Amino acid sequence: MQDATDTPDILQEPRLWSDGRWTARVIKNEDDDGWAVAMTLQGESEPALVGPWTMGRDKKNPKPLDVSAFNTLVKTASEVIRRHEQQLHAQLNKNVTITTVQGQRLRVALAIVPDEEGATATLSAHDDLGEELARVPVPPSFKLTPASAAAWVDAGFERPR
Structure with missing residues (x-):
């Protein structure tokens, strides 16, 4: 039998999705009347990605998260982290070739x-x-x-x- 602490917390709510590693949270956009989505990696205090989120049909509330949107957001946020790591590596490791x-x-x-x-x-x-x-x-x-x-x-x- 698997211990309950071994299983990731999977959430699938209209404004909050998590696969135990990534969490997508739909939030009110402070700059305008729209909505944004924040993607946060487990254990991090700041989101890796914050971007605009689509309005729902009523033009007041956000469109609910779904599996396709969540997977796309995970892919995009992972790419942002990968690029950040590459940039940091490039800043810390330089080389030149001389004759x-x-x-x-x-x-x-x-x-x-x-x-x-x-x-x-x-x-x-x-x-x-x-x-x-x-x-x-x-x-x-x-x-x-x-x-x-x-x-x-x-x-x-x-x-x-």
Whole structure:
């Protein structure tokens, strides 16, 4: 027998749907007379997506949620989160490719690890085969550019100041 706490809370009300992971809530749009829908991921305090919602036939109340609309909203909200994660990853992980004076192509990467106590960052260099040649800690404020990467390589991979 399955414990009641193992099953997700499934709700299917006209203005509130949940599959235990996502919750769609139809809310009054504060900016006008219309309605909006907020999609919130389980455990999050803020919605991942808030968008306009269709009026019902009476032109006063919102159209009730249904399985098709809920599934579309889940897909859209999941995509918003995925794009946000990709953007954050791109902000924290940068790389440039340079060619040394000896003609060797190197990929220099900056990886920033955010932390409430204080972010850390690492600068690394890799050859064409992906083998790591060097790795040093740098301040999270380090600006990785082709010029700063070349200067680091030219300095013998010494920790930038």
